[in-house]
Amino acid sequence: MESRKSLQFLVLSICVTLVLVVTWVHLPSSPNKVFLDCTLSSAWCSSKNRIQSSTKPNNLIKKPQQSSSTTQHQQHDSDVPHHPLDPLTVQEFNKIHAILAAHPFFESVSKYTLNTVSLEEPDKELVIKWKRGDPLPARKASVTAMVKGKSHFLTVDLNTDEVSIDEKSSVVSGYPTMAMEEMVGVLDVPLKSIEFNRTISQRGVNMGDLACLPISSGWYDLPVEENRRLIKVQCYSKKDTVNFYMKPIEGLTVLVDMDKKEVVSISDNGRDIPIANGINTDYRYSVQKLNGDFRLFNPISLEQPKGPSFTVEDGHLVKWANWEFHLKADARAGIIISQVKVRDPETSELRSVMYKGFTSELFVPYMDPTDAWYFKTYMDAGEYGFGLQAMPLDPLNDCPRNAYYMDGVFAAADGTPYLQPNMICVFESYAGDIAWRHSECPITDLQVTEVRPKVNLVVRMAAAVANYDYIIDWEFQTDGLIRAKVGLSGILMVKGTTYDHMNQVPSQEYLYGTLLSENIIGVIHDHFITYYLDLDVDGSDNSFMKVNIKKQETLPGESPRKSYLKAVKNVAKTEKDAQIKLKLYDPSEFHMINPSKKTRVGNPVGYKVVPSGTAASLLDPEDPPQKRAAFTNNQIWVTPYNKSEQWAGGLFVYQSEGDDTLQVWSNRDRPIENKDIVLWYTLGFHHIPCQEDYPIMPTVSSSFDLKPVNFFERNPVLKLPPNFKDDLPVCKAHDSS
């Protein structure tokens, strides 16, 4: 028996070794050098597009279809900053890399990770004062780094080479955004485990078909979470489909120590659950069997034969119609829009609307409390990097013809810069909509029909945080309205089940979602996207005014009417006055006004935030995920401007304990009247999956608006011309040309 056991062990060991060797080749490599080099590993590794100062960027991505007049996609290695808010350049990244590598703090350690390296923006007053032609304020970088399992926050002065270390981690919980190399680097850790290999084999999955995901494990105040950075790895089979998400190896969760790269524990509860067959889940065009029944369209295209009407100066300053703003890519936020100004048609003056706007954090809790699912409560910006996950846009499909594409330049985990090509696009959109119109009718006996077409400018990125795709749009309209829109597409996170028909499910059993296909449940979840909106309406000092719409009963004899609605205005004094939950039956408008600036007839100038369809978080406020994502406790918040309060879930969101959130800041209840204040808006979605979401989801969108309210003296697009036939292009089909 003894020898038999030994033999079994030997065979098993050989198998495991073999598997490990094979996997080593097939999975992304696990770099263990100080400076990562993944040129030999993943084709997608961020180092692939690493920029060497002596060589051209290794950018294999096809170039967008451009009108020949648009010059872009310059070589980024010679970029220089032109504006105080311009992102760090290749040369600056290289300099930071050199400064840090030589710094005693890093010199003394054998291994560290630079999790984020980004511009430390100059003080707001400096930026506002700065004019083109002025020298730039001192260039600085903010760096978050993991050294010996601890979070660090550093500032590097690029002029003086000085490094200052701010030990925020002694004050707040959590870890920095994962570097892409860290996410990839944990995926082969489970393979070190015999138990893991055995169960994979027992479930009939070939190691070559294994696809695993690094799933942020949240924080649940458990002993295992203390003093270590954890991640959970769950795996799928990619046999016969590129859409491995539809073939989960259900119930198998490997808890990994992210820094030590070792397995902490394995939970394996789904051995009786078959892996779904994945038939017809591959969504790629190349594998579709097209039949004649699906009618295709004649080509339809947004055409601008004279080219687009916007310009991008110095790589970042977008000018279009009556708008001007600074646009850049950011590894954590994705898109950052700054110094948004709109031209007043009465005075021709450019007037400030918003100093800075971006998606500050996301919260995506899944609604299944069982072992393999309860922890799925993603905070995609702070944990994964919303910009890091924004893959190159597909020209003609992600954005129409004549789009302008902007690259991201980020730092790899070792600090060397790399290129995220075509990460953001900018384009003009015309959907056939109407900016304003009026016809006179027979009643008035006037023959008037005046209609103006509506053309917008869209700034877009698409972040694919593993399975889900978030399409983030900032839409600028000529009437002064800014629409922030989120589209959800991509692939559901699904759960394996033994059921292949609803009639097998006992009536008392709750599935936590919808049976989408045989052995596949789409688990219910929410999405919340919290926007940081530093509105500066005609200057920094603003007030937040709630215009409450209230039923007013008339007095007896006052009117044949019993009631009417009255607008009751209340200016918020402190932060708690501005913690707002939206109510259909107690409605309000939410104005950001400048109390010192009035229109000709005496209304304070303002912008209002206009919610549209949305969802609120209904989790228990004391539930650990909700505590960490307490920024979703209200739809609207207003805080005094504070340079350090930009990330709604805190600076270090990974495994954070909820001690550094917007809720914590706002509860200080600081004065916010006639001050430099920031408005936060959370857009939400409840998602009960349905079969139409399988195997890939049609886009679902929602949005909110920032809209001028007594900001202009009158309709700012009164002078917009209509379309005349001779304005429009002459087109012919490509195959007839």
Next chain:
Amino acid sequence: MESRKSLQFLVLSICVTLVLVVTWVHLPSSPNKVFLDCTLSSAWCSSKNRIQSSTKPNNLIKKPQQSSSTTQHQQHDSDVPHHPLDPLTVQEFNKIHAILAAHPFFESVSKYTLNTVSLEEPDKELVIKWKRGDPLPARKASVTAMVKGKSHFLTVDLNTDEVSIDEKSSVVSGYPTMAMEEMVGVLDVPLKSIEFNRTISQRGVNMGDLACLPISSGWYDLPVEENRRLIKVQCYSKKDTVNFYMKPIEGLTVLVDMDKKEVVSISDNGRDIPIANGINTDYRYSVQKLNGDFRLFNPISLEQPKGPSFTVEDGHLVKWANWEFHLKADARAGIIISQVKVRDPETSELRSVMYKGFTSELFVPYMDPTDAWYFKTYMDAGEYGFGLQAMPLDPLNDCPRNAYYMDGVFAAADGTPYLQPNMICVFESYAGDIAWRHSECPITDLQVTEVRPKVNLVVRMAAAVANYDYIIDWEFQTDGLIRAKVGLSGILMVKGTTYDHMNQVPSQEYLYGTLLSENIIGVIHDHFITYYLDLDVDGSDNSFMKVNIKKQETLPGESPRKSYLKAVKNVAKTEKDAQIKLKLYDPSEFHMINPSKKTRVGNPVGYKVVPSGTAASLLDPEDPPQKRAAFTNNQIWVTPYNKSEQWAGGLFVYQSEGDDTLQVWSNRDRPIENKDIVLWYTLGFHHIPCQEDYPIMPTVSSSFDLKPVNFFERNPVLKLPPNFKDDLPVCKAHDSS
């Protein structure tokens, strides 16, 4: 003294006579013949486009820009119906006219008005059974008429010439939709009054500058309202601007008996309020002084060099991509969409989604209880005719190039048909949006980017109910979603005021709105648009299921999570179970399911109604306007199908007392489970005007969706192809061609 008084009276009389003579020429004529003839009066009079069987339609409206391949704008006098739901044709209108004129009921009276004449649709079962090639079911017309101050409802059988009279007016209150000639015909009634002429003159308004509006007076249970049809006339000065709405003669209200055409009383309370100067309120392009500062766009256009991808068969059957539906113009509803079907990509079968959908009623209460404003609580469909007010669309501006235009053919007050040209447009839209997408990211080491552009089909009309313009869109998406969208533009209804700056307004005074310009207040109001949605999901018998999203607390020890959200399904048994008020903190999905039809894995097939931004009516339920518009008491209702329950405010809405509304029907609490049922959805807007709305409003939009939920086995647009460069057209600027 006596003679002096006589002289004064003589002079005044001469003045009044002179004024009356002048006005007679300038205002629309007041026809008093049985068969109206307004060929000599208003250029806009519905008779202008009157169709004579011997002549071509007198259609002065310019034709839309068409691709030469599209044939349309046939001569309507030879139209024949091809489908059971096709609207009445010119020949049918003429026949009805002849039948009624010869009928004893009308022969015996000297004067009557046909308020509405429209197809009496055949029974639903007949329509559903009918197939192309079958003979049409009997053609019938529904007629509402005013005879001797009483409402009548008649049915005319076009095959048998039989007329049946259904005395609904003995059961329900109210009067039919006003005929256009009635609205116009009351405008000169005030001129018969010396008092009116005197006050107009005293306010310094030249009779030649007078512009008056017929304002439905509502119903307030006042003795004056008993047994007569009333309307209120309010006037404006059109001196120096086409935008007379901005120059109200405030406080002057003339109560007119609509049938007797006489003044009942005059209320004149605003003599101290100056008429606003109207400077810069003319919005027409031709009068704008353009300056170089307003940047214009390079041309941008939706181009389809191979033409649109939809067809309109037999004038009404629209086929596009996977959709097919019947489309027609209606004088009361505007657009009616019927027999909406979508093709299932798995089976190629056309599947029923909705039997009929249209805007059933509007409710627009103004929030000012004072004498000249309290009654402004419009119900635009039932009072004014939403389709009657839908003026010709402006090609290239109201709808893009390649749009198809559909005419309306309606009956004038005397029953003769007339043409409403270009009333509805149909076009394909591409805004640069994304139907679905997914990119794989570095984590998964797969190189996949698949993106599909989103092309929609839009059906549009624009109804200008005097000042306001409603842009009504039905948007069909290839993923099975139908979006019903309402855009509000046009001109505010404003109130004159003595104030020209907010600092003159005492702090305790409430203005009922916003000071928009000197002497002009934009009064707060709501808009509600109630849709009739006879969803027939894969057949007529459906159930309404509320999927309530509820917080579920976990049991101690069950999970590290304290809570999650659970979907709790409840099928409505009776109507009261389906009277729904939307709640952000008690959210639900609202499914219309077919309990007899399941997907492969056993989910009932369904469509859900998905609200977006909306507003609820907050008026007192016992307030007379709210009682009349009780259909706005909930956002969602479900009623059993009943052919006579189509108009949410009742058949006779004008001066109705709220005894025939959706609320009354629904309160019967009839069973609605697994029955042919109708869903009603109300889209609402609170509108606190702002200066940007002056002098013409930038479009504000909101919408709701009808969305497949387990209707398809899987994503129905999986096989949609991406755009390839060679698909797209080759264009050049018009001036370079």
